[in-house]
Amino acid sequence: AQSVTQLGSHVSVSEGALVLLRCNYSSSVPPYLFWYVQYPNQGLQLLLKYTTGATLVKGINGFEAEFKKSETSFHLTKPSAHMSDAAEYFCAVGLTGGGNKLTFGTGTQLKVEL
Amino acid sequence: GAVVSQHPSRVICKSGTSVKIECRSLDFQATTMFWYRQFPKQSLMLMATSNEGSKATYEQGVEKDKFLINHASLTLSTLTVTSAHPEDSSFYICSAAQGEGPYGYTFGSGTRLTVV
Numbered sequence: 001a002q003s004v005t006q007l008g009s010h011v012s013v014s015e016g017a018l019v020l021l022r023c024n025y026s027s028s029v030p031p032y033l034f035w036y037v038q039y040p041n042q043g044l045q046l047l048l049k050y051t052t053g054a055t056l057v058k059g060i061n062g063f064e065a066e067f068k069k070s071e072t073s074f075h076l077t078k079p080s081a082h083m084s085d086a087a088e089y090f091c092a093v094g095l096t097g098g099g100n101k102l103t104f105g106t107g108t109q110l111k112v113e114l
Numbered sequence: 115g116a117v118v119s120q121h122p123s124r125v126i127c128k129s130g131t132s133v134k135i136e137c138r139s140l141d142f143q144a145t146t147m148f149w150y151r152q153f154p155k156q157s158l159m160l161m162a163t164s165n166e167g168s169k170a171t172y173e174q175g176v177e178k179d180k181f182l183i184n185h186a187s188l189t190l191s192t193l194t195v196t197s198a199h200p201e202d203s204s205f206y207i208c209s210a211a212q213g214e215g216p217y218g219y220t221f222g223s224g225t226r227l228t229v230v
Contacts, residue, residue, distance in 0.1 A: 036221075043120070043207050043221035044158075090157065101148075102219065106157045 002027040002093045006105035014113050019078040021108045023065075023091030026072065032094040033074040034102065035065055037087045044090065050074065061085070086112045116142050118210050120222025127198055127229055135193045135225045137208030142220075143188035144210035149181070152205040152224075164191050198229040 007022040025031055032051050036044040048059025055067040065076045074091060091105040117140040127133050137147055146165050150158040162178075164170040164185035172178045180202075182194040191210075195202055208222040 034219075041123075041205070041224065041226060043118075043223040044209075045221070046219070101160065101163065103160075104157045109155075 002031060002095055002103050004091050004093050004103055004105035006089075006091050006108050008108055009106065010109045010111065012111040012113060013081045015083055016080050019063075019076070019081045019085065019110065021076040021089050021091075021110065023074045023076065023105060024072050025074060025091075025093045027093060027095060029095055033065075033067060034092040034094070035059065035063070035074075035076050036090045036092060038090065038107075039087050047076070047089075081110075081112045083112050083114075086110055116210075116212060116220040118144075118208065118220045118222040120208050120225055122225060123223060124226045125228070127227070129199055129229055130197055132194055132196045133198055133227060135195075135206055135208075135227075137191045137193070137210065137222050139189045139210045139220070142210075142212050144191075144212065145188070146211040147185060147191035148209045148211070148219075149183060149191075149193050150207045150209070152207060154205075158207060161193075195227065198227070200229045203227055203229045 003026045005024045034049045035047040038044050047063050048057045050057045050067045058064045063078045065074050088107050088109050090107045092102040094102045119138045121136045149161045152158050160173050161176045162170045162172045162183050164183045166185050166188045170183035185191040205224050207224045209219050
């Protein structure tokens, strides 16, 4: 079984500041890891994913995440926050041989202030 | 890129009636489609997994007779909420997977269901 923990249900940053959203996972086999963003009353949009290979993954809108196996983490970062980044962010884990199922974290609401 | 169309985006229905939500993959064939439910300010809860031509696999605690899922083709899955009650009010989201392995998931834009 796998699980995802997102520390901090709400994160507030100033525009232009670093964004750091934390995600830790638990998995008995090598995981696939994802970050999604959700705007109000909309579906989820994929920001980035880690499957195999390079552990630093770059995604859309300037976001990136690093898979750290030793820390079982996959934190999402962006060097400089924009107002348009304000949204809900979900980390998710899938398993090799897991039948395509994803397990989502509880989400982190990002607020960007002027 | 891959697009999943979910319809309707919003629906209001009376208690006791049934509501059908459609999820279509527009430019790819989806081997598997997933249905999620999301409560306000909460994460996505997987309700069921559907594969074309076979019965859906429901997660524990999800009433299969209340939430009917049909995956008639590789591009269309439907979720019917039968005999809806106010507690069924929620945001329902579908996603479609391309091929094997959790590489490509595309989400629909969601359906806000309100039962009055």
